[in-house]
Amino acid sequence: DAGVTQSPTHLIKTRGQQVTLRCSPKSGHDTVSWYQQALGQGPQFIFQYYEEEERQRGNFPDRFSGHQFPNYSSELNVNALLLGDSALYLCASSQAFGSSYNEQFFGPGTRLTVL
Amino acid sequence: AQTVTQSQPEMSVQEAETVTLSCTYDTSESNYYLFWYKQPPSRQMILVIRQEAYKQQNATENRFSVNFQKAAKSFSLKISDSQLGDTAMYFCAFMKPNFGNEKLTFGTGTRLTIIP
Numbered sequence: 645d646a647g648v649t650q651s652p653t654h655l656i657k658t659r660g661q662q663v664t665l666r667c668s669p670k671s672g673h674d675t676v677s678w679y680q681q682a683l684g685q686g687p688q689f690i691f692q693y694y695e696e697e698e699r700q701r702g703n704f705p706d707r708f709s710g711h712q713f714p715n716y717s718s719e720l721n722v723n724a725l726l727l728g729d730s731a732l733y734l735c736a737s738s739q740a741f742g743s744s745y746n747e748q749f750f751g752p753g754t755r756l757t758v759l
Numbered sequence: 760a761q762t763v764t765q766s767q768p769e770m771s772v773q774e775a776e777t778v779t780l781s782c783t784y785d786t787s788e789s790n791y792y793l794f795w796y797k798q799p800p801s802r803q804m805i806l807v808i809r810q811e812a813y814k815q816q817n818a819t820e821n822r823f824s825v826n827f828q829k830a831a832k833s834f835s836l837k838i839s840d841s842q843l844g845d846t847a848m849y850f851c852a853f854m855k856p857n858f859g860n861e862k863l864t865f866g867t868g869t870r871l872t873i874i875p
Contacts, residue, residue, distance in 0.1 A: 679863075686850050687863070688865075692862060700860060738859070747809075748861075752801065752803045753802045
């Protein structure tokens with residue numbers, strides 16, 4: 645059973661460009677959450693997708709947008725990249741109504757560097 | 760809003776010794792979950808242990824155990840018989856259950872090094 649996968653592993657972009665990161669959830673999971681982890685910091689919640697809709701959002705600007713596909717995979721898009729967007733982007737998947745709480749399983753992340 | 764604080768940026772301990780990582784949190788919720796995650800150099804975030812706030816008994820997973828003090832809003836992780844493979848960043852995290860609509864709030868992490 646494949647866990648959460650993310651692509652690409654590493655990415656280098658320049659300021660002002662746009663980037664798309666991809667995530668495939670663990671088998672049986674229908675919810676995808678995205679987190680940004682700046683160097684030396686803990687992950688910060690960006691947003692969560694369920695049933696192809698953004699269900700909740702953290703304190704991130706509209707430059708950050710996402711999408712979820714019918715097969716539950718997800719994309720994170722960042723427009724007009726800033727140097728401060730350089731970070732490790734983590735995807736986590738969970739099952740919406742599996743139990744009393746829904747454990748999030750993390751992927752290996754995409755390291756984005758903005759020059 | 761919930762906050763999670765880890766006041767030890769770095770720690771090191773000799774192999775086979777015991778180490779305790781500290782975490783405090785702030786919330787007005789009565790029902791919640793607390794977690795310790797491990798992030799090795801491979802970057803994959805791995806769940807180490809979970810504690811449900813309504814359970815008074817401290818969680819234990821093999822060499823890992825927690826000291827959960829709800830009134831003090833404290834949640835420390837004890838690693839016994841530490842091994843080289845325990846070297847990693849450790850994050851304390853908070854989650855309010857919300858019918859699948861949950862998010863994790865993380866602390867800033869503690870870098871743990873196990874010395875051979």
